[in-house]
Amino acid sequence: MQIIELSDYNIYVGEPWAELISFLREKDYSSHFVLVDENTRTHCLPLLLDNVPGLDFQIIEIASGEIHKHIGTCQTIWGELMAGKADRQSLLLNLGGGVIGDMGGFCAATFKRGMDFVQMPTTLLSQVDASIGGKLGVDFQQVKNSVGVFRNPQAVFVYPDFIKTLSFEETRSGFAEIIKHGLIADHAEWQKIQKISDLNQVNWTEFIIPSLHVKERIVKEDPFEKGLRKALNFGHTIGHAIEGHALETDRPLLHGEAIAAGMIAESFLSHKHAGLAEKTLEQITEFLVNTYDLYPFGKDLFPIFLNLMEQDKKNEKGLINFSLIPAAGEVLVNQTCSREEIVEALDYLNAQV
Ligand SMILES: NC(=O)c1ccc[n+]([C@@H]2O[C@H](COP(=O)([O-])OP(=O)(O)OC[C@H]3O[C@@H](n4cnc5c(N)ncnc54)[C@H](O)[C@@H]3O)[C@@H](O)[C@H]2O)c1
Ligand SMILES: [Zn+2]
Structure with a gap:
């Protein structure tokens, strides 16, 4: 215990x-x-x-x-x-x-x-x-x-x-939040996560405890979501838009599956905007693509995704707000990206899956 x-x-x-x-x-x-x-x-x-x-x-x-x-x-x-x-x-x-x-x-x-x-x-x-x-x-x-x-x-x-x-899909969906916690705040954990090749063989206790520590630390510093807690939103700005749209189609995605896609796109934005090294972007993309069964989205959906992102309650002054990672294990909140950059990130996601 x-x-x-x-x-x-x-x-x-x-x-x-x-x-x-x-x-x-x-x-x-x-x-x-x-x-x-x-x-x-x-x-x-x-x-x-x-x-x-x-x-x-x-x-x-x-x-x-x-x-x-x-x-x-x-x-x-x-x-x-x-x-x-x-x-x-x-x-x-x-x-x-x-x-x-x-x-x-x-x-x-x-x-x-x-x-x-x-x-x-x-x-x-x-x-x-x-x-x-x-x-x-x-x-x-x-x-x-x-x-x-x-x-x-x-x-x-x-x-x-x-x-x-729990079903394999639900387990894998929850795993996305463990990945997120590693990527925003625990580099050592991200290194351990990348060694996982079979989700059926994982001793979850080993991953749950460090993951809980990340969330606990962030929530303790910002209990009412005034600032740092937005770090937990990494992958969620684009991920929520994808999830929201997918729920209305015959291919609904579980929350964590959509967040996995969101983390790929937002890692690309992190590379463009926050200095994330290309090599790290490639590692993150490779791990997420291998772990989740993602599929590309038609370009006609991009305006729908952008509209959904614009409604996100975390935006301020009409700009789309992101939490981005300058490196694996580090995070910057309140980053805004242009619509063009977001489209580029969605193109990148499509090219990977
Ligand atoms: N409060 C927060 O900070 C916070 C953070 C993230 C998500 N959420 C909320 O959490 C919800 C999603 O949670 P979830 O993914 O756990 O979904 P869920 O509660 O719907 O559970 C998923 C499915 O698994 C089943 N299930 C649960 N435990 C099981 C078990 N041990 N064995 C077999 N089946 C089991 C459930 O009956 C359900 O069908 C969303 O509503 C989301 O908004 C809240
Ligand atoms: Zn989430």
């Missing part, structure tokens, strides 16, 4: 049961609720119930998937908390991926003006990214995460074994 201590809560990485039991004993909550979806109910909940015996958990199940991450589902969750007589001394344990963590955390933070919650992330993406940083919320009127709050959990329990039942 590894413990990462933050100012107001701990992240526990490893088999969580002993720590969870002593945490629950110490807190002495009046009741315990667990939020799951149908997949984490099948694959993760039995482990929790078997290993934390003698405690009464009331189960709240919602349907899986981003399409259910909205205020209507929150009403169901709040309703079940009411029906189960949750009070401000109760606990909500969010057992699932980023959807469960973001929405369950939001419901807990707002129920009766706030009850305690803990995150038990079960996807690779939520273990290295979504479960820390305190951002909670839901999608509203087709805008992702547009209603929410900042609030920290009481604890995060990262159990890498949960990844075993």
Whole structure:
């Protein structure tokens, strides 16, 4: 068990049961609720119930998937908390991926003006990214995460074994955030990442811990996304546009797949704009192309991508905002690039995949 201590809560990485039991004993909550979806109910909940015996958990199940991450589902969750007589001394344990963590955390933070919650992330993406940083919320009127709050959990329990039942595609998608964390802030980690040739053979704990440290460090310095936290946006300006468009086609991309494409294009921008060495650009491109099944985008889509980028909430004064890497392991925020440069970067991406 590894413990990462933050100012107001701990992240526990490893088999969580002993720590969870002593945490629950110490807190002495009046009741315990667990939020799951149908997949984490099948694959993760039995482990929790078997290993934390003698405690009464009331189960709240919602349907899986981003399409259910909205205020209507929150009403169901709040309703079940009411029906189960949750009070401000109760606990909500969010057992699932980023959807469960973001929405369950939001419901807990707002129920009766706030009850305690803990995150038990079960996807690779939520273990290295979504479960820390305190951002909670839901999608509203087709805008992702547009209603929410900042609030920290009481604890995060990262159990890498949960990844075993996750699909290859979901695992690979979460891996993109690990790559991103290496590229923006941990050169040694990026070197280790490049040695991975088979994602089925990876000991994820070895990669989750350094990755969590990167996110933790960045979030600690900038909890409310005023500046440095934008570093986490590397690959996401172009990646989100690609993801947003792909979701409306018959070839939807998982978040991490779109971010992988975004990181190729934004590494090109980093080369043009921020001094990233050509050799490093080639290494990043080669690794991402070999790891992900990417495909080229028609040039007719470029204006659509550019329009989507212009709507990004991180822009200021109408310029498209990027976080770029001058070298592997370093990052510069608030870099703006022209439309021509972005088109060149998309051309570069197309030529590689
Ligand atoms: N709060 C943040 O800072 C932050 C950061 C990044 C992403 N996010 C959010 O996270 C969400 C994406 O998270 P995600 O990728 O974890 O998606 P997800 O929660 O939808 O999970 C992906 C799929 O895997 C299934 N699943 C989860 N754990 C499993 C397991 N152990 N075995 C088998 N199946 C399992 C789920 O049921 C779901 O079908 C998005 O809504 C995004 O906005 C939030
Ligand atoms: Zn991401």
